[in-house]
Amino acid sequence: MSTPNISAADLPLIGTVDSTPDVVDGLAFAKLYGEPLFKLPNDLYIPPDALEIFLEAFEGPLDLLLYLIRKQNFNILDIPMAQVTQQYLQYVDQIRLHNLELAAEYLLMAAMLIEIKSRMLVPSSKSQDSDEADDPRAALVRRLLEYEQMKLAAYDLNTIPQLGRDFLHAQVFIEQNTILHWPEVRVADLQQAWADVLGRAKLVAHHKISREELSVREHMSSILRRLQSSKFVEFADLFDPTRGAPVLVVNFVALLELAKETLIEITQAEAYAPIYVRLAYAPV
Template sequence: MQNVYKVQLPVFEGPLDLLLDLIEQRKLLINDVSLAKVTDDYLAHIKEEGGFSLPGAAQFILVASTLLLIKSRSLLPSLALTEEEEGSIEDLERRLMLYKKMKDLSAGVQGLFGKEIIFFRESSHSMVPVFTPTKEITKEGILSAIQNVLRTLPKKELIPQLIVRTVVSLEEMIENLMGRMANALNMSFKEFSENAKGDVSQVIVGFLAMLELVKRGIISVKQDNHFEDIEMSTKL
């Protein structure tokens, strides 16, 4: 059995679910939480455990998605979204609420185990035979029928193993972007993301790095229309 992953940050130490609850209850600021460190620590936890369970990974992805959504909104509260983007966010929020509700219900069901029995067996009674095989039914015939059923069952398919790759940390991506902007002064986000080579995780971390530099007042960004490239420039 794998150990439960616990977050260890300067402002918080404990389960990932509790971190999300504190942020949603506004008892902890999302800007005080380094999502890059949370991700790096989780990957290190997986490596230390020698693998991961599918339910545990699904839980981490859902909670991390919520934290990423909250942090993106806090960094750019006035960001205008298209109707399709708003629908995607609302769909994600519905899925996360459903996941949380199912988890709470499962915890309640689990708490019932080991308590008083809520149903009782009937008192012992005489066994009445309900089936008596005829002489035509033989051991060989039953064996043949079982083999026919087994032949119709679908064959076992091997599921390919999931390879976990280490993602560049947010701090490293911020330093990379600051270095590029110091030399170029002006650059598009597409140009900055060329080194990602189609790696979605790298692009996401790069986008968070850009938002962080906007928040710090180091760079400014401009986008003429939705879905067009974002132009970044250094503030002089």
């Protein structure tokens, strides 16, 4: 049986042989920059604490303490401090090995439990209002009951269905048919549409100012003709309010000019009495 002749050039270099199969059961366990990865690289460093499994996760010291009490059916109003403190410290010792920053908050509660236990060992003083001694656990029990109440309320809120988590808005596509259904138009709709048209018309309306030439001399002549037919004319009767403010102003100026030229006399019998206008008497 003959063997084929293989030269050194036909062999790959030592250390560059890639034993990675192209496909492992048709699946890759990861992707790196979009490329499938079928085995871990030789130079990949994984820290010892990169992957951890937490069997029990607590949200804080009170959560852990409440868990230990409820798990063993202890009376929360009469907590056996020795057993609870011992179990609490065992858990704290475990988390100190992995996360010292996280353990700092739990160590504060551990110091509080040890303080309560030490206060229970020494004789306690009685309060002035009652003959019963103060319980060192009272403040801790109150905090635990308040925390448990808030935790149960949070559970109740979490059971309420939430959009995007428990249900989604239904979206239905209805194909339009060939029959057109025109909407019904009410009288109130027409009134509103007409009011909108009038409103837009007022916005684009132009204000026109007309110029009216008024002559003071013409008004002076008109006043003199009016006074020739009457001996006395009341001051207000010489003005026509319907002709507008410009005409009234010019008429008043004409009246003043006549009085200045002593062609008319303006008289009044007494204070607050009516004012009368008459032609001035020419000297004989």
